[in-house]
Amino acid sequence: MQLLAVEPTAVPALSRRAVERVTTALTHMDDSSGGVGADLHALMEVHAQACSLAPPDTKRLAAWLAKIRLDGPGWPDFELRDYATALGENGRAELGHIVEERAATAEADVFGSTPFEIRILREQLAEVSGDVDYYVSVVAADLRTARQFLKIVNALRDADRACEAEQWACRGLGQLGNPIEMDRLRDVYVELLLDRGAEAEALALRQQLFDEHPVQSRYFALRRTAERTDDWPGLRAEALQRLRDAVAARSAFVEELLGVLLDEHEHAEAWQVAVAHDDVVSESRWKQLIELRQPMHPADVIEPWKRLIEQRLAMTSDKYRYRRAITMLRRLSEAYRASGNDTGFQLYLADLRHRHKRKTSLLAKLDNVER
Structure with missing residues (x-):
């Protein structure tokens, strides 16, 4: 970002190279934490910003973006609107030409439709065109999900065409779809109803x-x-x-x-x-309830803590079960102490040691609780 401020013309090429190298690296590594993917997304944002300040050759930029979307491993993702200024009319036309060439020879997906990568570029090109009706027609070419309806509804709503947006939302809600996406579409539909009274x-x-x-x-x-x-x-x-x-x-x-x-x-x-x-309350919910209950009613949480401890110790698939049980034991000790029953905790601990006397690693941890 500092280089962008002092020498913006150098940044498009440098950030593009960085994007390509990180993209390649991700194909050979485990990024389950998502950290590297987040860094790659940030690099794409830098590249888009640099291209806006110092536009590269528009045809080459269009070809590169097409390659990322159509031939890449699925990342990095990008929004074409971030590159709209840098591409200009000529760049967008070139990208559209590439997309349609690929569409002409592409095999249909498992649903018999144009592949997702082509569809998403078509939609994004339609979006940056500024023509709402054209955008709606492109998105409407694939209405298998509530997400597609929501794109149309939001575009029409942003264009102050609330009546049409409501009609599309109502139509989308008449379909079957992913519950989360349907809920989002329904939320917008309700907002539209409220807006018109x-x-x-x-x-x-x-x-x-x-x-x-x-x-x-x-x-x-x-x-x-x-x-x-x-x-x-x-x-x-x-x-x-x-x-x-x-x-x-x-x-x-x-x-x-x-x-x-x-x-x-x-x-x-x-x-x-x-x-x-x-018997049907989850451990996480019990912990939430106990944390609220224990300060004022410590005696009430003793039995629930015991059940949670026993359940955790029985989870042989959890390699951290002893550590987690010990944490709960300390909270149980606090509950006994706050309720004025220190003896009760010692009796429970002795019984626990007796029942698990063959588990030496657990017994060692119990020693720490008693200190």
Whole structure:
């Protein structure tokens, strides 16, 4: 970045070389942490910025970007809009020509459609053209996912064409798709309804979806919308009861209810629900509940801590189970001490040692707890 400030003309070539070398290196290494990939993304941003300040030959830049997208290993990713200025009209035309040449000879993907790499470049070229109708027509060539509908909806919304955006959103919601993507599309649809004053319609949609499947995400979505329409005070109790009824029918909804109760700061009820359904509450949720409960009610958390310790010690697939159990033992010791029952902890520890007397590595760690 310092070189960019003092000698910008040198940076496009240098950053391009760096991108190519890191891209090659990534094909031979494990980047499960994502650190190198993040660095590569940052390098692409530097390259795009440098090209905007000191544009290289537009045809060569177009050919390079096409090679990355169409012939590369799948990275680095980039947004063509970042290169729009550097490419200019001639560069964009050259890139479009390359894309269409490749499309003419490309084999269809497993769905019988144009390969993703070509489709994404077509879409990005249409986006930087500034022609919204053209962009919509290009994206609409592949409407298999809610993500495609969302691209169209956002483009129309940004162009102040809310009525058309709402129609496309409604059409997209009539399809089947990835639940996360459908939720995003639905959120935008609800926003469009609220923007045009259709509050009752927006709220009815949220209520219907929550009633069909009472989970945290839909509860929170209902709350957001009802807060916008000032209906939440009257709906909150009804929504919570819907979750309680779901738990009464199926214990699979316990985690959903607990998540909502904690978010609503109904800590006492959350504890009661967890105690009543202790066999289906996850370890992470128990820890969250215990941390809230232990300061004021230390005696209440003793048995839950014991269950978690026993469960962790039984997890033979976890090579860190002893270390994690010891951490929980220390918190159990604090709970016993705060409740005025130091003897109780010593008795439990002695019983634990007796039951696991053959596990020498565990016994050594238990010695540290007793000190």
